[in-house]
Amino acid sequence: MVETREISALFTLIDDPDEEVFSTVSHRLVGYGRGIIPNLENLWENSPSESTQERIEMIIHRLHFSDLVVDFTEWKNSAYHDLLFGALLVAKFQYPDLQTTPVLQEIEKIRRNVWLELNSYLTPLEQANVISSIVYNYYNLKGQETVFTNPDDFFIHKTLQAKKGNALSNGILYLILCELLDIPVRAIQIPKHFVLAFFHNDYNPGSTNGQHNIHFYVDAATGQPFSHTDIDHYFKRLDIRSSARFFEPLNHVRIIQHLLQNLAKCFDSHQTAYKYDELMHLCQLLND
Template sequence: MEQTKEISALLHLIDDPDEEVFGAVSSRIVEFGRTIIPNLEHLWENTISDSVQGRIELLIHRLHFNDLREDFNQWSLAGHHDLMVGALLAAKFQYPDLTTAPIVQEVEKLRRNIWLELNNYLTPLEQVRIVTGILYGYYGLKGTETAYTDVNDFLIHKTLEARRGNQVGNALLYLILCELLDIPVRAIGVPRQFILAYFKPGYSAEDLEQPVSKIEFFIDPSSGMVFTHKDIELYFKRIQVPAVHAYFRPYSNKKVIQSALDEMAKCFDNEKDYYKREELLELTNLLD
């Protein structure tokens, strides 16, 4: 953006020690939108004060977040909630300048490799074994513990880059591939887990009666391992939680991204990054 007199004056006041003055200045800077980011980056490069650089970084983040919030709002209001788009938006929270084309191309390669092995005569279990074989065997995807120490484990591009993610990161990739291949695998709300389920033909997301009866089997996205209904019953007994119907209803794509954002927020539990936690929770509320 062209450096006008007003912008020059605003940038000069970023180092003002009065928090009230800085608050007014930052609000005005944010009103310019992301076109002012190059001016802020130039100032950051020519500033030796750590505190001023920190203020500039916060302003740049606010500008990116405002755009991301609007992008999420548009995605939420769209008629079809493409899961790939939602996952890429979630990744842009931490990497606002993310280039999405290589990610889409990598997912398309995986989709094609799986598609070449599929046919109309396979059973549900055979279909899933092909997806799992390509993704965890040929591609080498690994699972990590969901420890909330590294937000990268939740992000689609980092999962692809490292070929490793936690339950949520791997589940996003698995669900995206199944959506592209018309395989009826959906996330469900089993407590303390991010588990997937293969739904029988004719299931409905609005089916309130016995949703568990619509499920063929369950999949752990950490490893691709398949679990039976008996395995899940034993899990509920172990955690001493009643297996109510709500836990087995298929998540919509909006709900999947909501859950991912909510889990990502838990990575920012220190005072310095607490504003990021608040922003992620704001995005989850936006998707309601």
């Protein structure tokens, strides 16, 4: 962007010690849109002050976040809420320059390897065993405990790069693959867990039959199947009364909200509280 007199004047005020002045300057610069980012990056490179560089980084972050709000709004208002695209939008919160093509290529490679081992005569459990064999053994995806110390654990491109993820990131990858392969696997609302379920092919979304719609369940982190009895034991252990709503599939918008809520927990310090607020803003944006 051509640096006008106004932009130059705003740049000279970035290091003003008055927070109110900086807030006004930041708001004005964000109003120019992402086209001003190269100018800000050049200013950052030529700034000897670390505090000024931090302020420039904050302005650049706000510019990216402004674009992300627009992208999430468009995704929410679209006719079809593509789960992979939603997960990539979440990753762009921390990695705004993320190149999506390598992610799409990697997922397609895994999908094709699974597809080559499937046939129309397999039972749902046999299908699950094929997926687990390819994804968790051949591809070597590892499951790890969900902790809130590293945001990268929740980003799909980082899960693919590191070949490890928690129940949420691995589970979303599993769901994306099953959707591409036309296998009726859905995430369900089991308390305190992100659980996948193999639904009957004739499942009716308006059904109230609860568990009767489901063949079995899958541990989203490891890909291991488990039974209705295992779920019942889990409820008894935690003294939870079973409810039909626990077995209703989560739609893609709710899954992405769940991802945003858990990612936000990684930013609970005073220094990163603004990121927590931004993620919760995105989460609220997806509400009906």
